[in-house]
Amino acid sequence: MISEYHPHEIENKWQQYWEKENLFTVTELRDKPKYYLLEMFPYPTGRIHMGHVRNYSIADVVARFKIMRGHNVLHPIGWDAFGMPAENAAIEHKTHPSRWTYDNIAYMKSQLKRMGFSYDWNREIATCDVAYYRWEQLIFTRMFEKNLAYKKRSWVNWCENCKTVLANEQVEAGLCWRCGNEVTQKELDQWFFRITAYAEELLEGCSKLTGWPERVLTMQKNWIGKSEGTEIIFPLENGAGEITVFTTRPDTLYGATFMSLAPEHPLAVELAQGTSQEDAVTRFIEKIKRQNIIQRTAEDTEKEGVFTGAYCINPVTNRKMPIFVANFVLMEYGTGAVMAVPTHDQRDFEFAEKYDLPLVVVIQPPGENLDPKTMGAAYVEDGVLVNSDQFDGMPNRKAMTSITEHLASLNKGRKAVSYRLRDWGISRQRYWGAPIPIIYCAKCGAVPVPETDLPVVLPLDLAMLETGHSPLLYSESFLKVACPKCGGSARRETDTMDTFVESSWYFVRYTCPDYREGPLNKKKVDYWMPVDQYIGGIEHAILHLLYSRFFTRVLRDLGMVTQDEPFTNLLTQGMVRKETMRCPNHGWLLPDQDKGGVCGLCNVPVEIGRKEKMSKSKKNVVDPDDLIKRYGADTIRLFCLFASPPEKDLDWSDQGVDGSFRFLGRVWRMVYANLETIKDTRSFQGKNDDLPEDLKGLRRKVHQTIRKATEDIEERFHFNTAISAIMELVNSVYQLEPSPADSPFRGPVLREAIETTVILLSPIVPFIAEELWRGLGYTESIVKAPWPHYDPAVAAEEEMEIVVQVNGKLRSRITIPATAAEEKIKAAAQEDERVRQWTEGKTIVKVIYVPRKLVNMVIK
């Protein structure tokens, strides 16, 4: 009786063994190449979901594979543990965010262990731990000293639901990225990180990130949004100042007939003051500010504005230009003021039509003659300048430079670069975050907490408030503090840092999680950094990855790290999707509410929806715990890796999971059915020539499989094809007939095949592999077994099958020794019976031979 595959009898045992033996604990070693593998750390929501399982399964294959290939692999994990959901959950469940967070961490940690992931748990980090965020506070104060952290009053994105500010990156289509609530504008004092100081470097760095997906780099470049143009100064008509604009079209300057200001532009109110337009301007600005971002930034929103009553002067034409406030001008981009050229910009054109403003054509398209009176739209293409004094007749591209130079000589402008990227607002009016280490003193202003007074510990004895406001605002013991400079009474900053700050440097801290002398131990950082392979979801393509690149440069400039870029290679895995089911009466349905195609509640036919990202709201999630109970961790890992390559979306299939489980059973039976034959032998070591054909063939398959699996894992991370190759090998073992006069080599060759299968599978399904490995008689963990090498001579086919085409159509195949020469192959192809049926009576014009693949005969 052959034993059966029962995952539960083996998985816990081996997980505990690996942990007890500290198999995945690493230190800096000089005699092995280092490999730093990292997954995006999870937010401790309570339980892991399939997205985590997929992400971490992919990474675990790489980690275990690299270990077996002789690398010193750093594979850490931790918790992105600060943030709002903890506060909301605490309010809802009448507990404390700290309690909620640490409970979740404990449970999720047990789940990750149960999955068999090869983490070095000694390096675990929870960002809400003061041992972590204290160093973040130190980095903040260093950034403050270098003027990389600063405070300013500004209009910020505000989510009323979350009662906090959001960074631009956290506003998605005008909605809060976390709760989906509408985002409004609010004027507040806020702390900012000067990421714009690194805009150019972050942009240029993109070209060096050859190990990143093009898609992500494009998104980052777009986000940074560099545009080159010209800054032009327009003096006010009354001589009391000037307006600076940024334009990418200085060639159209002679056609600028009015000026548009953003409603938030300081001059908007100022210019109208005391004029008859004052009232109208104020009312207009109030109206615009009440609009939400979606309305305001939608392209189809009608352009509207109001005259301020003031004028400025076009520096080259001396034309008097009325100054408007316009809804479509953004304060966040350029200077918040736009020179309006209605003839050559569509927005300005629409605006001019509405308010009857003058049009002057300054660029003529080739072979045409634009007339302002008959133009139906702005002309935005290239052409030749007209109405532009000495620049008349010049191609407009050339005029961009010439006019800019002309302006510079008049002291009225200069070449300039503008970025879409804004400084990173990091203040959050929330409790569950790292306190910003600043003290406000009436006399000394904002004073950073001195290094010796750090950390500013987040008090854990405060009760949450139903309103969602931060309890720090009402904690006297937290608020009251002496000014570090003058000793007078002062007040602490109550804002905490955006949690993206924690995730911007956790990967460096993993190299020295217990270091107490400072944020980072340079020696260890230099050994491990940069991360060789980072793996995570595409949803962080901009936010987290851009901040991390920024922070790495800041740390570099603070002398704490050596690298510019944190992540050499990036893999963004696809989503896990599953079919959705809907009942017309009851909405989304859980799988077990579907009773054979009808809703279990009302017997109405169920509508099968398309496959969508797993989400609780659509009720199409599967719970890893349930799957572990049913199939064990190995089956889940195998399915996640086999169903599609990592970068593509994975469609969940219950039947596919069954299939994965069946395959593991098949592997199990393969080992135990042959155990008698192979247990007292060693893998075949002799010469291939001594082997009978069937065994020679099996050996060939073994070595071909090693080659294929190694290449697929190492070079492409295409575990699905590696697994299918291993499945083929297993099929080959099953196909091996017991020969009548059993060869003495049968045992050794079978042993080689079976052992290889188990080893190649071990990074993918480590539990069953470890168990079978021991079953084969080994006493040391399979983790310590070296990855097998293939012998090219053994893998080489002795015969090759050549495809024979006639006029490009497949007509026959011939089998011929692999050593056959080209002429012989061509001759054999021409003589082939089936080929001759097609070539009979025709002239062979040409014979093409593709080595080892095909012969194509062109006939007439």
Added chain:
RNA sequence: GCGAGAGUGGCGGAAUUGGCAGACGCGCUGGACUUAGGAUCCAGUACCGAAAGGUUUGUGGGUUCAAAUCCCACCUCUCGCACCA
């Protein structure tokens, strides 16, 4: 609108450099074993056709001895950006 990516059997996917389209798995069909099979093992399975053979990688063209792969036009889907001056 701009930018990026994708489109291959009933399904997930494979085809790495222009050279056998559909590996592997799911599902389905049949067989063996069996009291039984939703276990296991074996075989078959793109489409049309009795066969010979023909057709087939979103659509239409092109380059080539040869195209899923390269080029042009178009369609569909996904993602990102979206009044950025």
